[in-house]
Amino acid sequence: MREKKPLPAVNAVYRKASAAFTIATVALLSPLSLNNAHAFKIFGMSFFEGDEEKNDVIDPVDYSLTLTEGSNDEDLKEVLENNSRLFQDKDEPVSGDLGLAIKARDDRDRLLATLYEQARYGGTVAVTVNGQDIDTLPPDPSFPDGAPVPVEVTVTPGPVFTLRDVLLKGDAIGHRPDDYLKIGEPARSTDIIKAGEKVVEDLKEEGRPLARLTERSATADHASEVVDVVLAADGGPVAPVGAVTVTGTKTVDPAFVAMYSRLNGGDPYSPENLRKASERLRQLGVFSSITIKEASQLAPDGTIPMTIEVSEGKHRYFGAGAQFSTTDGFGVQGYWGHRNLFGQAESLRIEGSVNRIGETTDVGSLDYSAGLLFSKPGAFGPASAFNVSLKAQLLDPDAYKATIFTGAAGASFELSETDTVSFGGELSWADVEDAFGVNDYLTAAIPIEYIRDTRDNKLNPTEGYRAALNVKPSYEINGQTFFSSIEGSASTYLGLGEEDRVVLAGKLSAGVLAGGDGLDAIPANRRFYLGGGGTVRGYAYQEISPRNADDDILGGRSYVNGTVEARIGVTEKIGIVPFLDAGTVSAKTAPDFSDIRAGAGIGVRYATPFGPIRLDVAVPLNAYPGGTKYGIYAGIGQSF
Numbered sequence: 001m002r003e004k005k006p007l008p009a010v011n012a013v014y015r016k017a018s019a020a021f022t023i024a025t026v027a028l029l030s031p032l033s034l035n036n037a038h039a040f041k042i043f044g045m046s047f048f049e050g051d052e053e054k055n056d057v058i059d060p061v062d063y064s065l066t067l068t069e070g071s072n073d074e075d076l077k078e079v080l081e082n083n084s085r086l087f088q089d090k091d092e093p094v095s096g097d098l099g100l101a102i103k104a105r106d107d108r109d110r111l112l113a114t115l116y117e118q119a120r121y122g123g124t125v126a127v128t129v130n131g132q133d134i135d136t137l138p139p140d141p142s143f144p145d146g147a148p149v150p151v152e153v154t155v156t157p158g159p160v161f162t163l164r165d166v167l168l169k170g171d172a173i174g175h176r177p178d179d180y181l182k183i184g185e186p187a188r189s190t191d192i193i194k195a196g197e198k199v200v201e202d203l204k205e206e207g208r209p210l211a212r213l214t215e216r217s218a219t220a221d222h223a224s225e226v227v228d229v230v231l232a233a234d235g236g237p238v239a240p241v242g243a244v245t246v247t248g249t250k251t252v253d254p255a256f257v258a259m260y261s262r263l264n265g266g267d268p269y270s271p272e273n274l275r276k277a278s279e280r281l282r283q284l285g286v287f288s289s290i291t292i293k294e295a296s297q298l299a300p301d302g303t304i305p306m307t308i309e310v311s312e313g314k315h316r317y318f319g320a321g322a323q324f325s326t327t328d329g330f331g332v333q334g335y336w337g338h339r340n341l342f343g344q345a346e347s348l349r350i351e352g353s354v355n356r357i358g359e360t361t362d363v364g365s366l367d368y369s370a371g372l373l374f375s376k377p378g379a380f381g382p383a384s385a386f387n388v389s390l391k392a393q394l395l396d397p398d399a400y401k402a403t404i405f406t407g408a409a410g411a412s413f414e415l416s417e418t419d420t421v422s423f424g425g426e427l428s429w430a431d432v433e434d435a436f437g438v439n440d441y442l443t444a445a446i447p448i449e450y451i452r453d454t455r456d457n458k459l460n461p462t463e464g465y466r467a468a469l470n471v472k473p474s475y476e477i478n479g480q481t482f483f484s485s486i487e488g489s490a491s492t493y494l495g496l497g498e499e500d501r502v503v504l505a506g507k508l509s510a511g512v513l514a515g516g517d518g519l520d521a522i523p524a525n526r527r528f529y530l531g532g533g534g535t536v537r538g539y540a541y542q543e544i545s546p547r548n549a550d551d552d553i554l555g556g557r558s559y560v561n562g563t564v565e566a567r568i569g570v571t572e573k574i575g576i577v578p579f580l581d582a583g584t585v586s587a588k589t590a591p592d593f594s595d596i597r598a599g600a601g602i603g604v605r606y607a608t609p610f611g612p613i614r615l616d617v618a619v620p621l622n623a624y625p626g627g628t629k630y631g632i633y634a635g636i637g638q639s640f
Contacts, residue, residue, distance in 0.1 A: 060093035061100050062148040063129075070156045076118060080155060083114045097143045104134050104151060115157055119186035121220040121227065122158030127151070161187045164226035170214055171235035172199050180231065187227035192218050196231050201271060203235040209269045209294050209304040210236030241267045242295075242303025248310040252286055256344040257308060260284070261292075262382045269294070269304055276417070281310070284345040284377060288313035315340040325533060326632045327540040329359035331367075341374075349373045356396070365401075368394040383414040387424070399542050399553040400434035400524035410447065423448045428523070435552035436520035443523060445474040455493065459611030459637040462495035462503050476521065483515030483522055491640050501569040506562070507640045512589050513557040519587070527555025530583040530597070533633035535561050537581050537618035538599025540628040546587040546595075556585035560593070563640065567605065575612070577603040579639070597622060599631075603639075611637040 065086050069077040081087045086107045094100045108127045115123040127134045129151050130143050143149045163185055166177040180195035196216040203211035215232035244263050246254035261277040274292045281290050287310045295305040318336040335351035355367040371391040379386035386409075393404040410424015426445040432438070448471045454464035467490045474483050489509035496502040516522045531539035545553045561583035569575045582598040584591060601618030616633045623629060633639075 057093050057095050059096040062093050063151045064148040065090045065151050067153045083110050097141050101137050101141050104129050116189040119160045119188045120157045121161045124156045126154045159225050161225050161227050163187045165228040167230045169232035172233045199231050199233050204271045207238040207268045208235040209239055239298050239304045241269055242299050242305045244306045246308045250312050253343045260378045260382045285339045286345050330357040331355035346376045365396045385412050397542050400432055403431045405429050418452050418454050420451045430523045432524045434524045435554055441523040442477040443474050445472050447472045461493045462500040463493055465492040479521050481516050481521045485513050487511035503567040505565045508562045510560045528559040528585050530585050536583045536599050538620040538631050544597045545585050556587055557589045558591045559585045560591050573607045575605040
């Protein structure tokens with residue numbers, strides 16, 4: 001057997017970009033040898049996989065499989081094939097004749113369990129290997145060499161059994177049986193198992209941490225093709241949360257972990273609170289695993305002790321990425337970060353980017369940015385965070401050319417599971433060249449934001465809504481000008497059909513700039529523009545704007561932007577999305593809708609565990625003379 005050598009590690013990280021698909025590699029790649037294959041995976045697919053990456057099989061035995069399903073139910077046959085190891089591995093050898101016999105016996109048990117999951121309790125599964133029933137095979141079978149061993153699996157599924165009676169006993173009495181199982185529905189074994197788990201879950205939600213299932217039985221009446229189910233449970237005493245212990249920390253302060261979890265002694269016990277605590281700690285980014293366990297018995301004071309078991313992940317990280325869109329050219333980014341700077345999950349991130357490469361050959365006309373971002377979670381209690389940022393930008397879009405330095409500090413507070421408010425202070429200096437000439441602006445602002453988010457999934461929502469309101473009172477010190485921006489947005493989602501294979505999504509946003517003697521008194525980067533992957537697709541970034549007699553882009557005082565999408569699942573992984581975007585930007589504080597621009601197109605989505613990969617193609621329905629004719633946009637996550 002040839003000795004295997006370790007391969008260089010290759011890691012891929014994907015991050016969301018506003019209008020482009022970004023791939024960031026966080027490990028330096030060793031030079032690739034032409035003589036050795038170096039395999040890696042992206043989205044679960046293997047690339048450059050050589051034979052040395054496959055496991056060697058000792059004493060390989062090939063087999064041929066015939067799987068017969070007697071009811072001619074194609075859906076059932078597909079389920080059986082998906083659960084059959086013999087079928088899934090039919091092109092791979094097994095290890096030895098005994099290995100084939102063991103795999104065949106295991107497959108029979110798997111297929112019987114699959115029939116029960118489909119509520120078919122009268123079904124049978126017969127398996128023969130080399131023409132011999134597996135129950136009559138010797139302890140150490142021997143099959144002829146020279147040809148694949150024939151394996152035949154015959155499934156006789158039998159009828160679908162339905163639920164006739166559901167009886168709750170013990171402390172489960174008082175709950176509604178049809179909250180767990182519905183009479184007349186198929187008696188699937190998985191549904192019965194889940195019903196028992198839900199009985200215990202509901203008792204625990206009553207504050208009973210020691211609740212347990214004492215009986216879960218299903219009796220099949222083969223003559224009537226029905227199933228009777230009994231679920232019994234012992235709720236145990238009601239007990240509040242007791243002492244909370246943290247284990248597994250190395251550099252993270254365990255007292256901070258306990259505080260940030262919000263599992264407070266004396267609070268009512270609730271499994272939902274445990275799940276929220278686990279998710280809250282996971283979002284800190286400093287732990288690779290989190291498990292919250294309650295004790296098996298109450299403490300002498302009648303409380304239930306808790307243990308938070310954590311395993312710390314790597315705190316330092318770095319990466320680089322690239323992006324492209326037809327309207328904005330190439331962009332590259334780099335960043336370095338630390339997730340646990342002082343021991344309480346404080347995060348520091350240094351980042352930089354260069355954009356619009358290829359759109360212009362003048363290096364001085366590219367967009368550059370650099371930033372330093374610091375965040376301290378739990379700064380003013382477990383539901384808060386303190387944030388500081390310093391940013392520098394050299395920007396040269398079509399509307400203006402600007403050098404901008406911005407410093408900001410603020411705090412955010414979770415008011416509830418869905419509601420967040422944040423506020424702070426900001427000071428920005430900008431040197432701007434635009435249609436009004438060259439001007440310097442020194443602007444102090446107080447940004448205030450409120451967000452309500454009820455979406456079921458942040459990257460790929462199928463229901464719920466997100467609403468945001470941002471108010472930013474500002475004072476431009478050089479020109480002694482007060483002005484304020486007010487922006488609001490709302491997006492909503494409606495899933496249709498089985499498993500939400502079609503999702504209707506819509507978003508409406510609007511903003512106004514109040515105050516200031518004229519547009520020239522307001523920094524160009526604070527005025528409103530539309531166009532690009534995040535607003536009206538089909539148009540270039542900031543292309544939609546009021547213009548002067550020379551067709552120079554000015555920016556506006558108000559805007560309205562709307563988008564509708566139909567997200568249609570074609571397969572489990574692939575979807576198509578027809579969409580329509582429209583928007584208007586006005587020179588006046590009140591939108592006048594005199595110049596509405598719209599773009600339409602279609603997109604493709606590919607589902608991944610971290611959100612769908614998005615590729616959209618759009619055309620402007622009423623393009624500007626000499627303006628953009630089409631746009632291609634890519635990213636991770638839905639467009640909104």
